[in-house]
Amino acid sequence: MTLALAVDIGLAMLILAMAGWTIAVRDTFASVIGFVTYGLLLTLVWVRLAMPDVALTEAAMGGGLTGALLIGGAARLRRTEAAVRTERPGMLTRTLAAVLSATVTAALAICVLNLPDPAPTLAPDAAAKLGSTGVGNPVTAVLLAYRSMDTLLEAIVVLLALFGVWSLAHDRFWGGCPQLRTHADSEGILAYFARILPPIGIIVGVYIFWIGADFPGGKFQGATILAAMWLLVIGAGLAYFPPISQAWLRILLVAGPLVFMVIGFAGIVTAGAVFAYPIGFAKPLILAIEIALMPTLVLALALLVAGAPQRMPPQ
Amino acid sequence: MSNIPMRAAMTRGAIYLGFWLLLAGTDIADLSAGLAAAVAATWASLQLLPPKGGQFRYAALARLALRFGQESIIGGVNVARLALNPRLSLRTGFLVYPVCLPTGMARNTFGAMTSSMPGTLTAGIDDKGALIYHCLNVDESVTAQLTIDEGLLLEGIGETDDDA
């Protein structure tokens, strides 16, 4: 057994243990903290699987935004948790849930164990045409040249999720400002941190976004970092969320998918197919789409964490 | 725009651009994105941390950095020794240290630095604005150490009396 294999097996055991514990523990807060740790482990696993793009996403999402989102949620559920814990579901419900989960697991296991060996792959075909896209990172090429429709739908899904969150707002607060818990002292340590880190975070976020064309990285990862920086500033009480009725905010939110669609459908005229890029223009067009999607994603991700509006819009 | 913000903006912009070049390399093709990022970072930095006049004394800051390095190593060794010692010999307790440093950046930098130094951990601010420290071993030497650090930091940011 090689050393690398031993490390991988150890990682797998650890991640299984962490996953099991996250499900088994009764306390929501403990479970959420377990989940954040699980995300960190997952980052390591993706690195071991030689998928740095995914590792980067997991590091930004799992370590940052999802963690903050879930911890905030757990803090809110605190008050109701004691009541919920007394309501244990009946024997029948629990047995049914167990059987259902076991069936899904078994089905997945059967699928995975019966995969043909070697697994069918389109990787050589994708790599062969990489040159015509002008993009160096195969992941970006797949996302924006071969499967751009999926990527467009992903961006739209993020927006739809945001609208879903907004729709939870009380009628009175519609069009108002989302709010984080910001009772921090503007001279305190959190404010200190939030004054120093964001400029550096902006550089790193833009860097991760920019290199995505040729190396692991990309708009989702970069946007997550930028959104996290914005949330940090707001969380430290140094800034506020804009009211969601602001025109510029709504324009930026739809601008990304809109530019994507316009360029995609322009392909009918210029290249003979929807989402096809005219020869020689692939890279600039892909870059234009990514740049337009960037503000959309930053806003949408930060506002998703912020939750529904909780304050009246300013008159 | 007066002189101070302008100069601060140029300095900070240069630093952020330098950081970009470290990350992305000096490829000309990447420079436009780097400039945009540097401008955004400088803007954010000026918003979050409005520049004030005042002279840094780099010699004192360098001495402080050196001391910080040494002390954090001692701090780490100290904790390691305590943790691995079969008999836990801790006399933990709180200590209130009244700070002369101005509130805001200077005081927080002090709090952050001393938290990495042996035996001390900043655990909040009391009503009068003094820092509350949690100490692994409460005795006289803690205050003496903190005073040395504070003196160096005061000198470094040009807040000492001999400035005039």
Add this chain to the structure above:
Amino acid sequence: MKIAWDIFTIVAVMAGSFFFLAGTVGLLRFPDPLTRLHALTKADNLGLGLVVLGLLPQTHWPLDTIKLIAIWLFALLAGATVGQLMACTARRGGGPPK
């Protein structure tokens, strides 16, 4: 020359790993949250610092090398901030408002 750097790497990385061990032991052994925070903020930062230091000769100068130092500085800043924030929380009782 390469041998000397390799030995440097091995020594520094081992020293760093030792501090992670110490941090973990402190985290498990120390009696109360505030004391445990000492173990976390100090042993941990030193451990990461030494690991980074040890890796420096193995990376491509200058970009990767400086990136590694930047990573350590960020972690240091984050550690100092989080340490203080949690110390405040722990001093005030730590428990959530119930």
Add this chain to the structure above:
Amino acid sequence: MTMPDFLLSAAAFVLVMVALGLIRILRGPEDVDRMMAAQLFGSGGIAALLLLGVATEAKAVIDVALTLALLAAFASVAFVQGISQPDSDDSDDFKETRGK
């Protein structure tokens, strides 16, 4: 033992160490303790990641570690805010709406 092998075993050692720290997550008793263990896991994770990255000469891993280091404090900040502040704002709002 070659250099990559050494770095790989160092990564494994650091991982085992921080994983043992996870016992704190299991035991608590306070939520602060749990969060602390997660934080330790964060810096240990960065160290393990760098060791793995240099051992396998995967350049992109350094960017992953950079991202982790930048966001290392993020979850803990959310935690401190969530735990230390009672839900004053929105509970006020709820009371207001219920009163009507």
